[in-house]
Amino acid sequence: MxxxxxxxxxxxxxxxxxxxxxxxxxxxxxxxxxxxxxxxxxxxxxxxxxxxxxxxxxxxxxxxxxxxxxxxxxxxxxxxxxxxxxxxxxxxxxxxxxxxxxxxxxxxxxxxxxxxxxxxxxxxxxxxxxxxxxxxxxxxxxxxxxxxxxxxxxxxxxxxxxxxxxxxETHQHKGIASLLLHFRWSWVGLIALKDDNGETFLQSLISTFSQSGICVAFIQRHPEVNIISDIEDVMKNWIEMYLILLHSKANVIIVHGEPQTMFSLSWVLYTGERESLAKSPLGKVWIVAAQWGFASMTLQKKNDIQEFYGAITLPVHxxxxxxxxxxxxxxxxxxxxxxxxxxxxxxxxxxxxxxxxxxxxxxxxxxxxxxxxxxxxxxxxxxxxxxxxxxxxxxxxxxxxxxxxxxxxxxxxxxxxxxxxxxxxxxxxxxxxxxxxxxxxxxxxxxxFDGNRELATGFDIINLVTFLNNSFLRVKVGKLSPQDPSGKDFTIHDDKILWHRSFNQVLPISLCNDNCLPGFIRKKKEGEPFCCYDCDPCPEGEISNQNDMDFCIKCPEDQYPNMDQDQCVLKDVTYLSYKDFLGESLTFSSIFLSLVTILILRIFVKHRETPIVKANNRNLTFALLISLLLCFLCPLLFIGQPKKVTCLLRQTAFGIIFSVALSCVLAKTIIVVLAFMATKPGSWMRKWVGKRLAYTIIFSCSFIQLSICALWLHTSPPFPHLDLHSFSEEIIMECNEGSILMFYIALGYLGFLAILSFIVAFLARKLPDTFNEAKFITFSMLVFCCVWLTFVPTYLSTKGKYMVAVEIFSILASSAGLLCCIFFPKCYIIILRPKLNNRERLAARRTL
Structure with a gap:
């Protein structure tokens, strides 16, 4: 009754x-x-x-x-x-x-x-x-x-x-979103009662979460339990809910904390433990909204509440x-x-x-x-x-x-x-x-009260600490203050929070998948919520320096990505330095060849009255040696940190000095041809053989190159330049040639002189050996042309200091070719075969 x-x-x-x-x-x-x-x-x-x-x-x-x-x-x-x-x-x-x-x-x-x-x-x-x-x-x-x-x-x-x-309530929902973002939890579950209040709660929370980049792993709407409920259906519903909680990767569960919801949740956890559905405690972070007082029914008095250890509630202040x-x-x-x-x-x-x-x-x-x-x-x-x-x-x-x-x-x-x-x-x-x-x-x-007849207050953030005797302690760890300015409306003290024992006091992770580490970006999975993604490495030249970035960022021009592509490293500034092995080698070669040239010049000056030195215009020989000496010293302008003066001088000085050297070679070749033609009786060529012709050739050929270089400096001169893009890890300090067209015109003019000298020398190669340098000039021009023909594609295919090194090598190699082919045979006669260096012997050889 x-x-x-x-x-x-x-x-x-x-x-x-x-x-x-x-x-x-x-x-x-x-x-x-x-x-x-x-x-x-x-x-x-x-x-x-x-x-x-x-x-x-x-x-x-x-x-x-x-x-x-x-x-x-x-x-x-x-x-x-x-x-x-x-x-x-x-x-x-x-x-x-x-x-x-x-x-x-x-x-x-x-x-x-x-x-x-x-x-x-x-x-x-x-x-x-x-x-x-x-x-x-x-x-x-x-x-x-x-x-x-x-x-x-x-x-x-x-x-x-x-x-x-x-x-x-919307203030509380925004506070929950701020809490999730603070701990980087983006994959959460929702539990609410299957009624109008629960549905309103879910719709509001889902809308707030979607704006904050938070995804919902599952939604559990449980029916109200009353005296007429079928106990078998209720138990089945509790077991299904427990299995969802057990297998979900969401470690954070948000509960609409109405008493009926908390009553059902307590029985869900109790049923799961009683049925031994899990080998260990469930281990979740429970975030309870509404005015929850963690109340149990009388018949739940002996239910264990340890699963709620570390729960976070957001009651009104x-x-x-x-x-x-x-x-x-x-x-x-x-x-x-x-x-x-x-x-x-x-x-x-x-x-x-x-x-x-x-x-x-x-x-x-x-x-x-x-x-x-x-x-x-x-x-x-x-x-x-x-x-x-x-x-x-x-x-x-x-x-x-x-x-x-x-x-x-x-x-x-x-x-x-x-x-x-x-x-x-x-x-x-x-x-x-x-x-x-x-x-x-x-x-x-x-x-x-505010304008909406609501209490003008905020919320406390409470951490629940349970004890084995089923008592618990509320620890205030933060607050939500909607009336405060943005940025100060959410406060939390991480060090005061105690998490569920299964997390070993390490911050729980609640993600659909593992974070994309720095160096990777998120790539959305088709058909999955936006919180579920793959991790793709950043493209070359870009980095990501935070977890779960959606876009990679380019490094500044003076920086480059490290191997892990998670930070930008300052690029090294490089140029052909005297301290580099390559710079040291080229400097040594330049000085060594200059000393050799000086030695040869000294030998020729010392034996200037001998027939072999006098042969074929002694002054042209000295002019050629001096110009080759300067050619060997030109590379010193290319080595070291580029500056405005060195950038202006090095290409123009190289072009003018080389044009003088090639003009000397051309003059010597032409004079050889004219000298043999003038030996014929009554030849009108006799009047052309002399110093005037040689000086005219040198001056006119050099003047053309000088004019080209002057026009170059006037219109678009070379200047120091930082190349930030040729190498990913280096900044190249170089001389920008200004006008590439003028650079190749100057270089092409040198090629023209070399080819012209080669043709004339080739045609005169069969003249008598005693007074004929044409054969040696032919070989020297052949070396010169080969060097500079290979220079162009090599120069275009290299960058930075190696491009400068190629040009220096070409200068030294072509100059050394001239020096060796033209002067070494004469030095051989002067030093090792002095008996051949007399007029009678030279004349005797000519009559052979």
Missing amino acids: PRRFPYEYYQQGDVVVGGMASEFFPIMDSVLFNEQPTVELTDYPVVLLKNYQHVLALVFAVKEINEHPKILPNITLGFHIYDSFHNARITYETTLRLLSAQHRFVPNYNCDIQNKLISVIGGLSSEISFYMSVILDIYHIPQLSCGSFVTIQSEKRKFPSLYWMIPD TKEVPGFQKFVQNRNPSVTKGDGFIQHFWQQAFECSFPNSDPTSEKRCTWEEKLESLPGPLFEMSMTGHSYSIYNAVYAVAHTLHAMHVSRGKHRVILNEGRLLNQKVKSWKLHSFLSRISFNNSAGDSVS
Whole structure:
């Protein structure tokens, strides 16, 4: 047989605050205040005992106000507490009772002037609040809801008399997104009740996450569990949910923390452990939204809560209210009068009975039980978020009423027994004062409403630390302050957070796949959420210096990627230096060949009167040796750091000096030809053989090259230049030739002189040997042409200092070819065969 539980908490006063929210004694449902009307329940109701604290918070607030000398002096604040039982019909009925005379259910009739209903506090859920507002809005009675959030602002605007003792839920959702981004969690699961509130929560959160780059691995909508639920279907649903949690790569699970959701989640975890579906603890990071108080039903008292170790909750900001814990500690059925809840709470909490309630029970209540001995999931001594909201709501009504009395003091009248009452106060007149009310509560927090009739406050970030005896500790590790400027609205202290034991206190990872390390970029997987991706290496010349970058970035021009392509390294500035082995080798070669040339010049000067030196114009020989000496010294302009002067001189000096050398060779070749032609009797060529012709050839040929170089310097001169692109890891310091066309014209002119000298020498190669240098000049020009023909493609195919080295090698090789082919045979005769160096011998050889 079912029995009736008449629960009542009632206090008379000059003005009365009505209290109602979702149920204190539901059947497998969430709870808050209980009330006077009787309700049919089974013999063993399932109860959320923790919500008894909400009753105590209201009683404590009213007690403080009535004892406060400056708030509503000489006015007694009273209250009625009713229960909605999370039922629309009962909610409407109990709302009408608030509007009826005491102990009479006659709506719209209330002749009790001593108990004036001034406002209503409730309910715990948004549905209950809206059910109440349907009736209360008709009378414009202020209603302060302390329960769950409502995201849709249009729903709030339908009820202008409804105030919310919590901030907008969207702030909390943005805070959760900030929390996930802070810890780089982008792959999360969502759990919510399968109802309108749960669906609104999911839609809002998914929208916020998509804007923040966070993906949802799975969504679990579990149905509400009640007395008529099929236990087999419920168990099957719990096992399926546990398997999803077990196999998902998402280590972070966000739970819509309504009591019904937390009730089901606790049973999901308990069922999974009981069925041994996992070999080790599940090990997840639970992020619980809404005003969750981590409450357990009585039948869950022995359930292990260790799986929630390290959970993170985001309740509305609270502070410890002075004196509340002492007030709660003093509650005891033996001394507390007028509390219709305490006996039933005591029996449920301590699993005992009073003689008048159950004579057959084996365990009797001793009255010595202590509330502080109860585990946290059943009852907490410190004020929870909901209780704090109720506490602030009572004070908001009291301060509003006080402000109205102060502003309209002339209407006050004295009634019997010294009571002070404003007979003209109507509840609808409180709105103008309530919307502007602002005060500091006893905990030091500011209480006021914003333009949307929501409490202007923020959220705490709480880390839950559980213990083996099923008690737990809330550790504040951060806060969300929507009123603060962007960048300062989210604060968290990582070092204070304790993670689930399975993570060994290492920051958990919750990703669809491993991070793409620096040097790689994310590449989206077809058909997968954007948080699931492959990792591709950066293209050559680009880097990524952070995890999970979507694009690689180019290094600055003076830097290049390292081997891992995760940072840019400063390029080395290179040029053909005297300190390089290559530079040292070319410098040595240049100086060595210069010394050899000086030695040959000295030999020729010393033996200048000998026939072999005099042969074929001695002055041309000296001019050629001096020009070759300068050719060997030219490479010194190419070695070392390029500067403006060296860039201007090196190509032009090389071109002019080489043109002089080749002009000398050409002059010597032409004179050889003319000399043999002039030996014929009566030849008109005799008058052309002489110094004038030689000087004319040298001057005219050199002048052309000089003109080319002058035009080059005037139009587009060479200049120092940094080549940033030819080599990925080097900056080449070089001389930009200015006009490449002028460079190749100058080089081509040298080629023209060389080919012309080669042709003339080739034609004169069969003249008598004694006075004929043509054969040696032919070989020298052949070497010269071969060197410079191979120079052009080699020069074009190299970069940097190696390109300079190729040009230096060509200068030295071609100059050495001239020196060796023309002068070594004569040095051989002068030094090793001096007997051949006389006129008779030379003349004798000629007659052979």
